[in-house]
Amino acid sequence: MAMSTHIVNGVNASDDASAQVCSAYDNEGGCTQDNDVESACADKDEKCATYVEEGACAANPGYMTHSCAASCNTCNAVIEAAKGAVARPCTDDDYRCLEWAGMGECDNNPGNQFGIEQHLSQNDSERKITEARLAESIKYMNTVWTDEEYKSIRHKCRNQHKDCTLWAASGECEKNPTYMHLNCAPACSTCDKLDIRHRCPIKPGNEVIWKAGDLNTLMERIVDDADGSGDYKRYNPTALSRPILKRDGSPAPGVEKDGPWVVVLENFVTAEEADRLVEIGKTQGYQRSADVGKEKPDGSHESKVSDSRTSHNTWCKEGCFDDPLVAPVVDRIANTTGTQVKNSEYLQLLQYEPGQYYRQHHDYIQHHKEKPCGVRILTFFIYLNDVEEDGGGGTHFPLLNITVQPKKGNAVLWPSVKDEAPEDKDGRTDHEALPVLKGFKYGANAWIHNRDYKEAYKIGCQ
Numbered sequence: 001m002a003m004s005t006h007i008v009n010g011v012n013a014s015d016d017a018s019a020q021v022c023s024a025y026d027n028e029g030g031c032t033q034d035n036d037v038e039s040a041c042a043d044k045d046e047k048c049a050t051y052v053e054e055g056a057c058a059a060n061p062g063y064m065t066h067s068c069a070a071s072c073n074t075c076n077a078v079i080e081a082a083k084g085a086v087a088r089p090c091t092d093d094d095y096r097c098l099e100w101a102g103m104g105e106c107d108n109n110p111g112n113q114f115g116i117e118q119h120l121s122q123n124d125s126e127r128k129i130t131e132a133r134l135a136e137s138i139k140y141m142n143t144v145w146t147d148e149e150y151k152s153i154r155h156k157c158r159n160q161h162k163d164c165t166l167w168a169a170s171g172e173c174e175k176n177p178t179y180m181h182l183n184c185a186p187a188c189s190t191c192d193k194l195d196i197r198h199r200c201p202i203k204p205g206n207e208v209i210w211k212a213g214d215l216n217t218l219m220e221r222i223v224d225d226a227d228g229s230g231d232y233k234r235y236n237p238t239a240l241s242r243p244i245l246k247r248d249g250s251p252a253p254g255v256e257k258d259g260p261w262v263v264v265l266e267n268f269v270t271a272e273e274a275d276r277l278v279e280i281g282k283t284q285g286y287q288r289s290a291d292v293g294k295e296k297p298d299g300s301h302e303s304k305v306s307d308s309r310t311s312h313n314t315w316c317k318e319g320c321f322d323d324p325l326v327a328p329v330v331d332r333i334a335n336t337t338g339t340q341v342k343n344s345e346y347l348q349l350l351q352y353e354p355g356q357y358y359r360q361h362h363d364y365i366q367h368h369k370e371k372p373c374g375v376r377i378l379t380f381f382i383y384l385n386d387v388e389e390d391g392g393g394g395t396h397f398p399l400l401n402i403t404v405q406p407k408k409g410n411a412v413l414w415p416s417v418k419d420e421a422p423e424d425k426d427g428r429t430d431h432e433a434l435p436v437l438k439g440f441k442y443g444a445n446a447w448i449h450n451r452d453y454k455e456a457y458k459i460g461c462q
């Protein structure tokens with residue numbers, strides 16, 4: 001079923017009976033083409049006669065009254081509409097609309113709607129600029145509905161507020177783009193921004209923090225204390241896996257097998273800090289964990305609950321990250337990894353009940369590569385309670401044959417990317433959270449990104 005997309009007739013308000021209908025506007029909202037009442041009342045659809053025979057004047061007055069005013073004898077209604085202070089804001093574009101609506105086509109084929117009916121101000125100058133903007137929107141939406149380029153987002157391109165067009169006419173698309181581009185996309189002519197791939201470009205200045213070699217430099221500094229400062233000594237760092245050769249080409253002492261970095265830091269958080277994170281998690285309430293799901297047509301991703309991950313989690317955002325016992329932990333993670341707080345996702349607080357687990361997976365998310373947050377480069381995982389040796393719940397790296405047992409306050413960190421190509425996944429750090437067999441397990445994930453995550457999150461581009 002083909003539907004055209006003509007949506008709104010702009011009507012020039014006038015107080016007297018010799019109302020004029022404006023059919024075109026200039027940039028300032030002035031009417032460039034005044035037609036007299038006679039032409040306003042003329043039939044505008046060459047099939048009017050046929051429709052009338054089919055009884056459409058009565059069956060579908062929404063379309064016929066205005067489009068076949070002569071044949072339906074509804075000239076007065078057109079003049080009244082033109083006289084009224086509010087323009088006829090939205091009309092059906094085909095006399096069969098009513099019939100189609102009855103068949104459920106508004107839901108099945110919501111093509112010719114572009115959102116909430118737009119309010120035209122009573123104030124003359126506002127009204128003029130709004131009408132001019134409306135005329136632009138109509139033109140633009142015709143393109144959106146015909147051009148292949150907009151196929152994936154055209155159904156989502158709607159004005160979500162009655163004042164979108166007035167706001168757009170007053171410069172709000174430029175002043176307040178985050179809200180306007182999404183919620184008033186027809187008014188701002190920004191339907192393309194509904195596609196996350198267009199809305200979220202990587203802007204100049206948002207640089208990656210790791211170049212080739214930076215991963216090994218950091219990890220050698222942590223584990224070998226190569227800078228001699230002793231800063232990391234207090235965590236008694238242990239590399240459970242590491243590259244067989246150091247950056248200077250010398251063999252890493254005691255290392256027999258080449259591998260990615262997996263490093264344990266002891267007592268990274270105090271017992272008090274760990275308890276506070278668990279307490280905040282409980283107060284906020286843990287929800288069933290979800291994974292990244294399928295890509296949606298607009299380029300964003302579904303989140304999906306699946307059997308591969310049965311834990312519960314909550315996020316440490318407002319009211320948590322600024323807690324006096326939490327803020328130092330967040331800062332410490334950034335300092336220890338030579339990154340900045342803005343590179344890290346908000347802490348994810350995890351709870352595993354007996355029997356719960358997270359099957360083998362990788363923390364690297366491919367689609368982040370083209371996003372302003374960049375890819376996850378490091379996972380910094382903190383254990384917030386002890387789980388007994390025979391209590392399960394270990395973090396297991398199946399490709400490396402390593403299991404780290406949860407110990408309150410300890411952290412384990414590993415890269416998601418390769419040292420020589422820090423945007424690319426290092427598949428060797430696949431891991432799983434083994435089922436907890438006894439008691440509960442609590443933990444906190446900090447996923448550190450190669451670009452500014454917090455800014456990307458703020459604008460919905462993560």
Ligand SMILES: O=C(O)CCC(=O)C(=O)O
Binds near residue numbers: 395434
């Ligand atoms: O709970 C663990 O030991 C690891 C959790 C994990 O891998 C994750 O949440 O991505």
Ligand SMILES: [Fe+2]
Binds near residue numbers: 361362
């Ligand atoms: Fe993970």
